[in-house]
Amino acid sequence: MEQNKITEVKSKLVIIGGSAGSLEVLLQILPHLHVDVPPIVVILHRRTDSESPLIDVLEMRTKLRVKEVEEKEPVKQGWIYVAPANYHVLFEHDQTFALDDSEKVNHSRPSIDVGFQSAAEVYRDGVTGILLSGANADGTEGFRKIQEHGGVTIAQNPETAEISYMPAQAIHHHTADRVADAEGIVAIINSL
């Protein structure tokens, strides 16, 4: 009998990446999420203005609490965390956030690949990665890392994406385990 497997409570994390056209999808998904879903981290390519109303916009659409990631804060259930403009989001092994202002990756900071890879290294098969609309190939490589560590990757159905390139890239490179529209993504997150 594998006793330690029974007692072990695995930490789960949902990490969502999006670029152009992704905010609309996110706003379709958020209202339907249950309050008991795992912690959710959102990495969006956004303008670098610090006075962005993104947090307020998201907060109005969800029962979960929403905040911008702060360095060294613990990742907690019940929250949606948004990557700040101009910083990559990383995870420490004690499940706290780290911020990093090193070089852009895929012309992006925050980079979705960077966030996905770090989440995979810490949360391993507890990660569910989701890639939404966008005009950039960011996220495909990060998906591969999530898969290598046993997590699950879901690309938005390119046909329903305002800009199909980003999810289509992941599908093309075989790094998306599943393809779903907004409704399907809601069902998957709620089942975690």
Next chain:
Amino acid sequence: MEIEITEEDLAVILNDVLDIHGYDFTSYARASLTRRINRLIMLDKFPSVAEFRYKIRSDEFYLKRFVEEITVNVTEMFRDPQFYKVLREEVIPTIATKPFIRIWHAGCASGEEVYSMAILMHQANLLHKTLIYATDINPDVIDTAQRGIYPSAILPLSQENYLQTGGHGDLNGYYTAKYDHIIFNEELRKKIIFATHNLVSDSSFNEFQLILCRNVLIYFDKNLQNKVFHLFDQSLEDLGYLALGAKETLKFSGISSKYRQLGKERIWSKIK
């Protein structure tokens, strides 16, 4: 297959770097450090962690590259213009009354923000009585900063940021352009002292009215952050200012009760 170092690999590498070369990275935050080392192993095409480790142990020159590459040296002139606007409008007028102004920019990387500060002091007619100490752990970036020569490609963004700080006109009175490079004027450079300084191991070396340390502390663990906050506290005059990066805070540190934040900006003044 890319190499991903384990936590044990990281501990071994950091111990080597400390024991053999005297650089102490053991209190740096792990996630970022691991990512930088994986990136370096990939960039320099090491076939294994063991070969990377051997190179670090045995090659003094490669160690230089290691220090340069695992520390983050991203910067730009007037980075976060709103921050420089507050320096210009609120901080500089306050420290202006001092007979002599000393500023410490800790972790200045390649120096663009140091020249930005010098320009602000010049525009406030204070540069003649100001001395800026600009330090970094990394000798190579200090060398770059000291020369004051940058690619002309930095100009459009520098100029755009500068205008957003409330600056007027353009920056071209502050540098000479040659081919595709610019060099900042002697007038600015002679007011800056560049030196290597390691926040982990070196101590306070003067008293300042303003200390800037931006996007350095995010790479340190909590203990080291606290240690550095105490170092800054020892190095600040009463009513002096401490300025941090856009996502850094004094709030949870051991010195927070002695400081008051300036509105929403990441600038604190020492109140006792």
